[in-house]
Amino acid sequence: MKNRLIFVLLASGLLLSAGRVVAQNKTEAGDNKAVVETIRQEEREEIRQEAGATAETGEKTREEVREEIRMEEGEGLKETRVESVKQVRQERQETRENIERIREENRGLIEQRRLTLKEQLGVLQDQRKAPIVERIYDNLNRLNDQIVIQLLAKIDQIEEVLERVKSRTDKAQEAGLDVSGVREAIAVAEEAIEKARTTAETQAGKIYEIIISDEANLRTDVKPGRDQLQSDLEVLRQQVVLAREAVREAITTLAQVRGIESLEISPSAGETE
Amino acid sequence: MKNKKTLIIILVALVLFLAGGFVRLKNQRQLLVEEEERKNLEQEAQQIEATDSVAEAEALLDQIEIESLDDDFEVIDKDLDQL
Numbered sequence: 001m002k003n004r005l006i007f008v009l010l011a012s013g014l015l016l017s018a019g020r021v022v023a024q025n026k027t028e029a030g031d032n033k034a035v036v037e038t039i040r041q042e043e044r045e046e047i048r049q050e051a052g053a054t055a056e057t058g059e060k061t062r063e064e065v066r067e068e069i070r071m072e073e074g075e076g077l078k079e080t081r082v083e084s085v086k087q088v089r090q091e092r093q094e095t096r097e098n099i100e101r102i103r104e105e106n107r108g109l110i111e112q113r114r115l116t117l118k119e120q121l122g123v124l125q126d127q128r129k130a131p132i133v134e135r136i137y138d139n140l141n142r143l144n145d146q147i148v149i150q151l152l153a154k155i156d157q158i159e160e161v162l163e164r165v166k167s168r169t170d171k172a173q174e175a176g177l178d179v180s181g182v183r184e185a186i187a188v189a190e191e192a193i194e195k196a197r198t199t200a201e202t203q204a205g206k207i208y209e210i211i212i213s214d215e216a217n218l219r220t221d222v223k224p225g226r227d228q229l230q231s232d233l234e235v236l237r238q239q240v241v242l243a244r245e246a247v248r249e250a251i252t253t254l255a256q257v258r259g260i261e262s263l264e265i266s267p268s269a270g271e272t273e
Numbered sequence: 274m275k276n277k278k279t280l281i282i283i284l285v286a287l288v289l290f291l292a293g294g295f296v297r298l299k300n301q302r303q304l305l306v307e308e309e310e311r312k313n314l315e316q317e318a319q320q321i322e323a324t325d326s327v328a329e330a331e332a333l334l335d336q337i338e339i340e341s342l343d344d345d346f347e348v349i350d351k352d353l354d355q356l
Contacts, residue, residue, distance in 0.1 A: 081318035082311075089314070129356060136352045143345055154339055160321075161333045167325040219356040226349050233342055241339050248334055255327045 077170055084166060088159060095152070095197055099204045103145065106207055110141050113209045120212040129218060133210060136222055140208040140229050147233050148204045151240050155196050158240070162189050162247045165254055171263050172254075179257060185250035192246040196239035203236050 117137055121130040169182045208225045212218065254260060324333075 077322075078315070078318065081322060082314050085314050085318045085321065132352050132355050136349055139349050139352070143349070147342065147345060151339075154337055157337050158334070161330050161337075163321050164325040164330045164333070167321050168327070168330070171325075219353060222353060222356060226346065226353065230342060230346055237339060237342060244334065244337055244339065248331075251327060251330050251334065254330075261327060 077167075077174060080170055081167055084163065088163060091197075092156060092159075095201060098201055099148070099152070102201070102205045106205065109207055113207065114138075117210055117212070124212075124215050124218075126215065129215075133212070133218065133222060136226070137208075137210050140210075140225055144203065144206060144208060144229055144233070148200050148236070151236055152197070152200050154240050155193060155200065155243060158244050158247050159193055162186065162193065162250065165189075165247065165250050168254060168260065168263070172257055172260055175259075175263055177257055177259060177263075179254075182250060182254045182257060185246070185253040189243065189246035189250045192239070192243040196236070196243045199236050199239045203232055206232065 114134070114137060117134065118130075121133055124130055165182070166186060169179050169186065172179050172182075208229050210222050210225050212221050214221075
């Protein structure tokens with residue numbers, strides 16, 4: 001009887017501690033982000049209030065108060081920048097995953113059409129031409145893949161530059177400069193980048209095939225596929241060029257904002273939490 | 274018989290306890306990963322902030338060359354000529 005009581009007590013203890021651990025975890029995991037954000041907001045509010053109060057009582061010099069406000073503004077800018085970088089990385093990751101998925105889906109189709117082409121080539125009298133046509137078919141689809149990836153990397157680089165323009169624009173806005181024109185130019189550039197990225201995704205999904213009609217017309221049968229690929233890739237290339245020029249326009253507009261280069265609002269630089 | 278029942282209760286409690294510990298460990302790992310990601314993002318953001326002058330942005334943009342596609346089609350064109 002005594003033993004049983006000890007066992008039951010022990011079991012209840014274990015059950016309770018397991019329940020506590022699970023409950024604690026749920027709270028920690030679920031509310032973690034909200035808690036961090038609340039603490040940050042409270043800290044900002046505290047700094048603001050302290051700055052106001054000390055300025056009134058004269059405990060701190062005007063310069064110290066200014067410094068504190070500058071620090072707070074810097075924190076705000078840092079947060080904006082981190083969020084912007086996060087969003088850009090997420091979009092980039094989504095595009096890469098989409099393209100990888102499309103390529104994976106296409107692999108089977110490309111191979112299937114390759115076999116169909118091989119069958120058509122089997123009836124050619126001059127069999128020396130068969131491997132050449134096969135090679136062209138392979139190169140068409142390989143080139144499409146390769147150039148789409150190369151141009152996507154260029155889009156990423158262009159976007160990196162735009163991030164810098166946005167960063168400087170945020171600083172200018174914090175300093176009270178009129179950046180409405182720059183914001184418009186940034187929006188245009190963002191749209192151009194988005195358009196180029198969407199075109200790249202669409203292009204990645206295309207498959208170029210060759211249909212043989214007659215041995216005497218081999219060149220005529222193959223050339224349209226080659227021309228179509230070049231024309232499609234040129235469209236994508238032009239979109240990337242337009243995105244780059246849109247970012248250039250944003251830089252030019254930013255450069256025209258008076259006092260932009262002398263701005264120094266980066267107290268958060270060099271810090272990590 | 275009584276001892277067997279007690280043993281089952283203890284085993285169930287032990288399994289629950291271990292499961293609780295496992296969940297906690299998993300969450301802690303997740304938090305560490307999130308923290309690491311946040312640090313990386315902050316570093317990237319700082320790097321951008323430190324190089325966001327108009328001159329630097331212009332220089333970076335000038336480095337982005339978008340080459341013509343003609344050279345890429347050379348191999349295909351050579352094969353086409355053989356048909």
